Amino acid sequence: MKKYPDITELLKNKEAHRRTLAALPFEKKIEIVFNKMKARSEFIKTGRVVSSPTEARIESVDNDDVTDE
Amino acid sequence: MKETLGVLNRLVEDGVIRQYAIGGAVAAIYYLEPFDTSDVDVFVQIETGENELMIFAPLYERLTQQGFQLTGEFVNIEGFPVQFLPVFNPLTDEAVSEAQTINYGQVTTRIMRAEHLLAIMLDTGRPKDYARIHLFMEQAAVNMNLLNAILLRHGLTQKWEANEYRFKL
Numbered sequence: 001m002k003k004y005p006d007i008t009e010l011l012k013n014k015e016a017h018r019r020t021l022a023a024l025p026f027e028k029k030i031e032i033v034f035n036k037m038k039a040r041s042e043f044i045k046t047g048r049v050v051s052s053p054t055e056a057r058i059e060s061v062d063n064d065d066v067t068d069e
Numbered sequence: 070m071k072e073t074l075g076v077l078n079r080l081v082e083d084g085v086i087r088q089y090a091i092g093g094a095v096a097a098i099y100y101l102e103p104f105d106t107s108d109v110d111v112f113v114q115i116e117t118g119e120n121e122l123m124i125f126a127p128l129y130e131r132l133t134q135q136g137f138q139l140t141g142e143f144v145n146i147e148g149f150p151v152q153f154l155p156v157f158n159p160l161t162d163e164a165v166s167e168a169q170t171i172n173y174g175q176v177t178t179r180i181m182r183a184e185h186l187l188a189i190m191l192d193t194g195r196p197k198d199y200a201r202i203h204l205f206m207e208q209a210a211v212n213m214n215l216l217n218a219i220l221l222r223h224g225l226t227q228k229w230e231a232n233e234y235r236f237k238l
Contacts, residue, residue: 022102022208027173029103030070030095034149037107 072147074178076135077111085131087114090168090179092154092161092186097201099171100183100209108143108150112165112181115155124155160188160223183209184216191225191232199235206236 021029042048080086090096093110117124132144143150156162164185170177181189187205190198205211220226 018102019208022100024103026099026171027070029098032103033095033098033106034070036105038148 070147070149071174071176073109073149073151074173074176076132076137076146077151077178078176080128080131083131085128087116088165088179089113090165090181092164092181092189096181096186097205099180100186101201101204102208108152110152110154112154112156112161114162114165117155125153128153160185160192160219160225163219163222164189182215183211184219187211187216188219188223188225191220191228192223194228199232202236 024032077089081088089111091099091109092112093108094104094106095109098104098106113128115124115128129139129144132146133139137147138145140150143152145151154161156165164181165179167185168179168181171180183205187202190202217226220229
């Protein structure tokens with residue numbers, strides 16, 4: 001039988017990270033969401049990728065933490 | 070965003086609208102982890118007058134006088150697309166009246182309470198609303214006594230019970 005890795009710890013860390021994001025100050029959360037939106041709009045207008053240091057940091061941690069609305 | 074909220078507060082001070090509260094995704098983000106959204110939903114209590122179709126005319130007139138641009142159903146206020154929605158039933162009216170005042174930097178603003186957001190999402194009933202109710206139950210402190218009272222007051226208790234299995238942890 002094929003052996004699969006145990007990802008319990010990964011899932012646990014992911015959940016902990018989601019809780020960390022949820023606990024951020026409201027101002028910070030708004031900054032994350034709307035900076036992403038502005039970068040997307042800019043990309044659509046100019047075709048150039050615009051990324052702020054905040055976004056880059058968040059995306060490097062876990063790309064799907066900011067889920068689609 | 071601070072500037073956007075300042076503009077909203079001035080609309081109340083100047084009597085253009087009676088009261089407002091942030092609802093929708095931005096209000097949910099106050100309680101939950103951040104997720105993508107493209108606008109700020111602002112529910113407003115506003116005098117309807119005789120012509121309901123013109124309900125937002127004074128509001129839009131004021132904002133355009135101040136130089137803010139209307140794009141489709143949004144008003145771009147200091148870089149943020151804002152969608153104004155009139156309170157459209159007793160539930161949304163109550164959600165605005167009983168919203169909590171919070172500080173955003175040096176500015177105060179009004180955010181709908183988690184329990185009202187849940188009731189509105191249940192009432193709206195799209196798949197993404199149900200998914201978000203689940204997140205609220207999982208992540209946010211929801212006062213179940215308060216929620217049950219709201220559901221009862223607005224005839225949503227049965228709908229909650231019928232869908233509760235979706236929100237269970």
